[in-house]
Amino acid sequence: MYDYLIVGSGFFGSIFAREATDRRKKCLVIDKRDHVGGNAYSYKDSGIDIHKYGPHIFHTNNKFLWDYVNRFDNFIPYFNQGKVIYNNKLYSFPINLSTFNQLWGVTTPQEAKQTIEQKRINISNPQNLEEYVLSVVGQEVYEIFIRGYTKKQWGREPRDLPISIIKRIPIRYNFRDFSTNDIYSGVPENGYNALFNNILSNIDVELNVDYFNNKNYWNSIAKKIVYTGCIDQFFDYEYGVLEYRSIKFEQEKHYIDDYQGNAIVNYSNEEIPYTRICEHKHFLPHRQTNGITIISKEFSQEWKKGIEPYYPINDDKNNIIFKKYQEKSTKYKNLLFGGRLGEYKYYDMHQVVASSLHLSKKELT
Numbered sequence: 490m491y492d493y494l495i496v497g498s499g500f501f502g503s504i505f506a507r508e509a510t511d512r513r514k515k516c517l518v519i520d521k522r523d524h525v526g527g528n529a530y531s532y533k534d535s536g537i538d539i540h541k542y543g544p545h546i547f548h549t550n551n552k553f554l555w556d557y558v559n560r561f562d563n564f565i566p567y568f569n570q571g572k573v574i575y576n577n578k579l580y581s582f583p584i585n586l587s588t589f590n591q592l593w594g595v596t597t598p599q600e601a602k603q604t605i606e607q608k609r610i611n612i613s614n615p616q617n618l619e620e621y622v623l624s625v626v627g628q629e630v631y632e633i634f635i636r637g638y639t640k641k642q643w644g645r646e647p648r649d650l651p652i653s654i655i656k657r658i659p660i661r662y663n664f665r666d667f668s669t670n671d672i673y674s675g676v677p678e679n680g681y682n683a684l685f686n687n688i689l690s691n692i693d694v695e696l697n698v699d700y701f702n703n704k705n706y707w708n709s710i711a712k713k714i715v716y717t718g719c720i721d722q723f724f725d726y727e728y729g730v731l732e733y734r735s736i737k738f739e740q741e742k743h744y745i746d747d748y749q750g751n752a753i754v755n756y757s758n759e760e761i762p763y764t765r766i767c768e769h770k771h772f773l774p775h776r777q778t779n780g781i782t783i784i785s786k787e788f789s790q791e792w793k794k795g796i797e798p799y800y801p802i803n804d805d806k807n808n809i810i811f812k813k814y815q816e817k818s819t820k821y822k823n824l825l826f827g828g829r830l831g832e833y834k835y836y837d838m839h840q841v842v843a844s845s846l847h848l849s850k851k852e853l854t
């Protein structure tokens with residue numbers, strides 16, 4: 490008999506298992522995939538660490554969280570500096586003074602602010618992503634950087650999306666072009682696979698098992714269950730199916746040193762079918778893998794049953810449905826939910842780690 494059955498071996502489940510095990514609880518982690526780590530998983534090909542489910546850069550402002558993940562592998566500092574290609578022209582991204590210089594030739598924060606002030610549209614109480622962006626930067630910047638990318642990424646009009654999605658992206662009137670404002674940012678030196686193997690060391694793990702194929706059995710072997718999958722599936726879609734976005738990846742191996750000169754390049758034209766290209770070797774630039782590189786093109790698609798969910802769609806419609814599931818979930822004292830899918834939240838990795846540690850503390854002390 491286990492104290493905890495943990496369904497899903499991503500950050501939430503693996504860290505809960507670690508914390509519980511360290512407090513002498515007996516845990517079993519199960520995962521339907523053939524590897525641990527959830528969507529953060531990476532593996533080696535030709536000496537390059539491949540982020541199988543899209544680029545994962547761990548970043549946080551919280552020293553405790555940074556030190557916590559560094560217990561399991563040494564994180565090599567990596568600060569993403571994005572690029573956007575629109576109409577074959579390359580821009581610095583997130584929008585910063587270099588971007589304004591590329592757009593309009595301005596060179597100082599004052600000039601950039603003056604230009605933006607002329608271009609922004611007065612919308613006093615923006616109600617959606619489109620209105621918000623227009624009110625902050627105006628039509629031209631919206632068109633070049635946001636409209637096409639967002640439409641492809643979410644399969645919805647930006648006017649039908651919540652503002653919270655775009656608030657992830659800073660706008661800066663200086664030359665700082667890091668994707669995040671966080672002070673710690675990096676990737677595990679030995680890859681996420683090694684990181685997760687270390688988090689889960691001495692913990693029972695069963696791969697290639699789907700909880701839903703034998704729910705009664707799995708429920709019978711543990712006192713409590715920590716479930717990190719889609720919460721709507723857990724309750725058999727009783728209140729309706731939550732919407733998610735999924736991604737299809739097309740991977741290419743090229744026999745050249747460098748394909749695009751950067752880890753991530755976004756393509757914001759609506760007619761280009763992929764959203765971005767990730768060139769994995771750039772996350773660990775100190776590694777020499779000359780003569781070969783691997784890239785992944787990302788094609789965003791609507792999730793349907795049977796394919797992997799990646800992004801919750803936190804609009805009002807879905808949030809109302811989620812609240813019902815959440816309320817229901819609190820009625821079961823032996824059931825705990827967490828993670829991007831369990832909490833239906835567009836979490837970054839550090840937020841998942843924080844959420845898992847929070848639950849661990851509440852549950853285990």
Ligand code: UDP
Pocket residue numbers: 573582634635636638639642654655657658755757
């Ligand atoms: N976004 C955009 N243009 C870009 C990059 C991002 O319009 O070149 C918008 C888009 O709506 C996206 C959101 O900003 O979903 C958040 O982007 P981020 O890069 O944080 O997304 P993630 O890495 O989580 O896919």
